[in-house]
Amino acid sequence: MDLFVAIFAGTVIAATPLVFAALGELVVEKSGVLNLGIEGMMLMGAAIAFGAVVAGYSMPVAILAGGLAGAATSLLFGVLALTFLTNQYAAGLALAIFGSGVSAFLGRGFGSAPIDALDRIHIPGLSDIPLVGPMLFRFDPMVYLALAMFVAISWFLYRTKSGLVLRTIGESPQTAHAIGYPVIKIRYLAVLFGGLMAGLGGAYLSVAYTPLWVENMTAGKGWIALALVVFATWRPQRVLLGAWLFGGMTILQLQGQAIGLAVPSELLSALPYLATIVVLVIISQNRQMLALHFPASLAKPFRPAG
């Protein structure tokens, strides 16, 4: 039973950076903008948050700084893609490379100093319940923040007027513009929010998950988050599900290796990717639903007419 708890808790924690980054990207894409630079924004968030802790700032300040660093990085993409209407694929890829380079440069000063990780919460009573306590009430605050963001984003997108406007802009920016909504401004806000979330995901890695800074420490998590949004067919619940599935399969394949499962480790390592793709493709069979959730103007530059 301890093993089950360990696998469950490991899954939730492993999925958290992906939840942050992928939910952020979901909002960006729902506004009709494709930002491929998640990896770069996560790395900036990770570097800045770690640097803030090393510089002696408190944990909440450091994490916020990481989020803001991600947002600041995304602003660069915004200027290129939204103001100068460059190709969004190219601008996003450039951002990924830019973020990894700049974060490496900034990170040189931090060395590989060890820091104390973000503390886990302990609610007297609740955290001590057998089984349920370690499974639900013993994570660090960022895990709960990620879940709160999931609820907030789902509610915002589908239950508020602003969310409707955002989705409209993702479907048909011309229409939204004609009605009088500031398309570019709202897209900017979405891009900044995506950057903030990616930065938080990166900060989670460097100050809570593996509390150290090393160059390119995200090791591809930004790209996985990007893929999750597509495979989740732009629906928040499925993004969350996909992230958990991916995290869970990662933990399970490691457990499988460690008990000496008679499967080559190379194959087991591929399992999280395979399983996530297969499951999300299967649940996305309904083409009508797919068309309904896909932002029709995704990655198409918008120039207000007149």
Added chain:
Amino acid sequence: MTDTTRRDFLKYSGALGAAAATGGFAGLAHAQEVLKVGVVYVSPVADIGWTKQHSLGAQAIKDAFGDKVEMTIIDNIFMPQDAERVFTQLASSGNKLIFGTSFSHGTPMQKVAPRFPDIAFEHCSGIVHLANLGTFEAKYYEGTFVAGAAAGHMTKSGKIGFIGGFPIPDIVGPANALLLGAQSVRPDTTCNVVFLNSWFDPGKEKEAANTLLSQGCDVICSMTDTATGVQTAGEGGAWSIGYASDMAAFGSGKQLTAFTLDWSRDYVEPAKAVAAGTWKPEVRWDGLAAGIVKMAPYNEQIPADVVAKLKQLETDIGSGKVHPYAGELKDQDGNVKVAAGSVLADPDIRGMNWFVAGMIGKLA
């Protein structure tokens, strides 16, 4: 020491090439006085880890030669196509001795070396030798055997965990030696093995370490390029064994020891030979005896008599009295691979692709 980034290097090397073409080799007379050495790192120089240890080797040349050496260091070159260009540039800009520090530098070095027969090339982790390409490598397994013995003394559960980058002989061999070292103290010890299939993924390494902890391992050894394994073990209250550098600062006081790499000799000797005009391509493969592999200070919580035994073991391995792969060795299926009284032959050590009995894990 000229600390050049790859971008700077590419920028200036174009100008250098043009200068060389127009101005002839006016620098040659100067070059006879001052030895020019090029070093290529696979990753940036961090405070710990593989490349850090190589940077100490490069520093040893600087210390030995003072102003009689001019060093060009290019970091973060992993891809073979980048490496080939960088090695060519280094060779055409007057360097007389060029170091490659990663297995992935092998193919590019084998291509570039024949085109510059007067330049000495030295390749760490290399397996191919040419008329002007020598190699050097460490006997990691001697270090893991001693570390394993420390683990065998300290483990309560009798289960140790090993995290490897890839299932290749350079990792599989030391993992085997780790368990054999532990079994030399406590014969019923087993070792759970997890491969990340990546040299570098701190997140996955953390998950791997937690996985091993959840399966009851109370000593973790991680042969990757970060301190995550040592750090995670410490957080979980388990012992750890560091690799390449002393990682004690990350281990919450729980690092038993680390098998560290000191390449100074492998850098300074070729440099001196090149300066004296006596350089020959050699195969350097050494461990504890030559000081290439060194054990980091033992944890204070290890009893003094155990530390004394471990130090004796270091000496005995160095002198050849104890061989980590001495028979009888059986594989996971119980087949005898090394008969009692004999030891595993050197080529078989460098090509080890099987697990010894007691390893829990699967090789393809």
